[in-house]
Amino acid sequence: MHNIFISHIHQESGIANIVRQALEKEFPGKMKIFCSSDGKSIRAGDDFTEKIDEALSGCKYAIFIVGPHSETSRWINLEYGAIGMRNLKRILVREIPMVPLCHSGLTPETLKIPFSRKVAKVAGDKIQMEGLFGDVAAAIGWKKPIRPKDDLAEEIKKFEINHFPNTESGKYVQELHHVNLPVSNLKTSIDFFCDFLDFKLIERANFRFGGAWFGLPNGQHLHLVEQPGFESLNCRLPVHGDFTTPPDIHFALRVDDKKFEAYKTIVTSKLAPDRFVSQPFPDIPISQLYVLAPVEYLIEITNITPEQKQPKYISREERYHYAYWWRE
Numbered sequence: 001m002h003n004i005f006i007s008h009i010h011q012e013s014g015i016a017n018i019v020r021q022a023l024e025k026e027f028p029g030k031m032k033i034f035c036s037s038d039g040k041s042i043r044a045g046d047d048f049t050e051k052i053d054e055a056l057s058g059c060k061y062a063i064f065i066v067g068p069h070s071e072t073s074r075w076i077n078l079e080y081g082a083i084g085m086r087n088l089k090r091i092l093v094r095e096i097p098m099v100p101l102c103h104s105g106l107t108p109e110t111l112k113i114p115f116s117r118k119v120a121k122v123a124g125d126k127i128q129m130e131g132l133f134g135d136v137a138a139a140i141g142w143k144k145p146i147r148p149k150d151d152l153a154e155e156i157k158k159f160e161i162n163h164f165p166n167t168e169s170g171k172y173v174q175e176l177h178h179v180n181l182p183v184s185n186l187k188t189s190i191d192f193f194c195d196f197l198d199f200k201l202i203e204r205a206n207f208r209f210g211g212a213w214f215g216l217p218n219g220q221h222l223h224l225v226e227q228p229g230f231e232s233l234n235c236r237l238p239v240h241g242d243f244t245t246p247p248d249i250h251f252a253l254r255v256d257d258k259k260f261e262a263y264k265t266i267v268t269s270k271l272a273p274d275r276f277v278s279q280p281f282p283d284i285p286i287s288q289l290y291v292l293a294p295v296e297y298l299i300e301i302t303n304i305t306p307e308q309k310q311p312k313y314i315s316r317e318e319r320y321h322y323a324y325w326w327r328e
Contacts, residue, residue, distance in 0.1 A: 003140055005055055005096075006035040007079040008065035013037035014159055015103050015123060016065045022152045026133055027142055034059075052079065056086060059096050061139040063132075065123075066100045066115055068164055080114055097139060099132065103156065104164035124160060126153040178213075178221035179251050181297060186210045186226040189294050193222070196270050197253075197291075197299075198263075235298035237290050238280035250290070250298035260287050260303040267291060267301070 004023060008016035020035045034041045034055035042051050062083050070076050080098065087095040100111060100120040108120035121128040129149040137146060183189040190212050193199040199222065202215035210226030235248035255263050267289065268276055276291045289301040 003058055003060045004031060004033045004136065005059045005062040005079075005083070006033060006065065007062065007076050008035070008037070009070045009073045009076055010037070011069045012065050012067045012103075014163060015067065015101075015156065018152070018155055018159060019063065019065070019101065019123070022149075023133070023136065026147065027137070027140065030140055030142060052082070056083060056096075059083070061136050062096050062098045064098065064100045064115065066102050066106055066111065066120070067104045068106070071106065071112060071115065077114070084114075097135065099135070101132070104160045124153050124157045126150050129153055129156075176220065178223050180223040180225060182227040182230045183224050183295055184226075184228060184230040185294065186212065186224060189224050192294050193224075196267060198266070230295065232296040233298075235292065235296045237274075237277045237292060237298070240277060240280045241282065243281065243283075247290075247300075248298050250300050252300035252302055252304075254302055254304055257287075257303040260301075264289050264301070 006016050006020055016035055016037060020033050020038060023033060024031050034052075036042050036048075041055070042048060064076060064080060066076070083096055083098055087098075098118050100108070100115040100118055101123050102108060102111065102120055103123040107122060108116075111120060121132045123129065126149050129152055130146055133146045133149065136142075137144075181189075190201070193214055194201065199214040202213050202221070204211060204213040212224045214222040214224075216222070233249065235250065238247050239245065264278070264287075268278070271291065276289060278289050280288065280290060287303040291299045291301065293299055
């Protein structure tokens with residue numbers, strides 16, 4: 001039976017597992033933590049809802065990892081509501097403390113409802129993390145003093161800088177929302193993205209010019225705008241094995257690794273051989289397929305993983321190092 005529940009979304013699993021590991025180290029033998037990304041709380045084939053319900057049945061403390069991507073997440077709000085409903089039903093039993101743990105620029109003062117209703121902590125703050133661990137100790141009956149949390153706060157800060165750099169640089173951009181492409185023949189382009197790449201059309205704002213919007217699973221869009229006189233971009237497919245010629249203007253689509261080969265087969269079976277190239281850069285350890293769309297747009301299709309999608313961000317001092325590394 002789990003006594004600590006850590007609620008988080010996939011994009012912020014790194015913070016959740018840093019906190020989980022620190023709790024297990026602080027309270028050896030007294031801690032059974034439900035954390036969906038730890039590889040143990042939920043396994044392949046498990047019923048997700050049942051596992052969460054089971055974890056909450058013995059829960060004594062709930063921590064909500066709240067950051068740039070999760071504050072408005074449907075799933076984390078559902079888990080918050082589920083624990084809240086359990087607390088309403090508890091009459092003679094102590095309520096489950098529900099503590100939002102802010103990170104990457106969010107603070108208790110900037111939290112939105114429902115998280116703003118609870119006393120929150122800041123993950124990168126040494127004193128507040130010591131307070132959080134003290135509260136956990138009281139909830140599970142741990143009598144030993146809490147050790148200083150300098151190292152934990154620093155580890156969280158480093159993670160924030162590497163994975164959510166905008167919060168450190170003072171900017172406000174969270175993600176790329178959409179790409180807008182001009183096309184000369186809107187119907188031809190709609191057919192290409194629907195029939196060749198299996199894109200799904202979504203409702204579009206009531207503009208008085210031709211266009212189309214496509215929706216992607218993570219909330220991003222591709223927008224097409226009809227411009228009858230638009231000329232081709234004349235993009236070219238990469239040449240196999242050529243690491244010296246930069247690819248032309250393009251955007252990349254990430255496909256699940258397990259589905260990449262099936263999707264590649266679907267796409268290439270509908271295209272002429274001169275409209276695509278597979279694995280042009282064989283030394284790169286990811287799968288790649290480059291496709292030429294109408295008006296000679298270049299599209300990359302890759303199976304890059306979420307871990308590869310969150311690289312280590314470089315410092316201001318190294319700003320140009322990776323741009324021209326071969327000249328050094």
